Amino acid sequence: MSVRVLFFIFITFTFAHARDCEGTKLNGCCCDLNNNVKEESVAFTAITTNGDALPNGPIIYDKVVTNVGKAYSARSGIFHAPVPGVYSFSFSLMGLHSNPFYMFLYKNNAEITRLYTAGGGRHEVSSNTVYLTLKKGDEVYTKGTEGKKLYASEPYNMFSGVLIKIGSF
Template sequence: MKIIMFLPLLLLVCSVSADQTETAGQQSCPQDTHAALRELTISLALQTERITVLQREQGTSLETELQNQRTEANQKNQQQHVKQVAFSASLLDQGEGYTGPSNTQSTLIFKHVVTNIGNAYNKHTGIFTAPVRGAYHFDWRVYGDYHTAAGAYLFRNEEKIFLAYETQSHGWTSASDGASLLLEVGDQVSVRLWAFAKVYDSENHLTTFSGHLIFTM
């Protein structure tokens, strides 16, 4: 702003000087004055360009900061709304029967859903998907007979957590276990049948899978 105000003042001085020296036959404006004007013009152009660049950088930085704040606010808002997550399900939706054995591990799909607060458990896939970052607790129980071992793993994504396993020479058998896990948003938890194991379920709901959110983080 000071440079812009100074430029008309310099032109005025130059004009007055020209009026005073015109009768003497001297030049209307000295050579050094013209050089100073050129330097001022160049300097003003450079400063204008710098100001434009700074404004652009500040605008980009401000936009990025606002976007980060919006993202953080959305995450906090999501956590505030998802305060309660809990589910409990048994293996068969109706009737009775065995699942397994199999040569490989397979995800058990617990179709009979008793509770599904937050809709984080999918009864079509047998997979629980964490809606928020936090600590969760899971319990699972498998039931079988003496012909084949009853066993199932708890998985977090593709990570094997714990195995519930039991076998005996006669009568019915069961195995159960539990685990508390730190889950990120989108992490998946499932129960997979131990290879070569066989589990049983009926209208009494003997083979089950349950979990709930303890607290968000």
């Protein structure tokens, strides 16, 4: 192969790669210092072990099972999106018997969806999954019925999330 052909292949590859990275940068995302597209891994699962009455604020899931990317805070109970993209979030609850309970999933202080258990004389379980388009810095968290208690003797009450696809949509 001639030097010109090799040079042409090299320039074509470099130009195509740089355009992809520049295009990604224009969408507010993820190139490193060498102008290469960065891969981001974000995933967490956390469980609450607190059976006390819930405050008026995010539920604290204190037992962190996994926290790839360190985007979930066990101190605040809040997930902070480190990059823009499509994320999947799941959450579940087990309410105590004779204890009707609502749990809400919020994105930046706006309710997205909710769970409910009626607590009709037995423990009940409820769960939900939602896909959200997030911007960098968006917050996602759960809140429960203030003053109510979760069944926390076993790991039924969990909150998890994963980055599905990076980018601005």
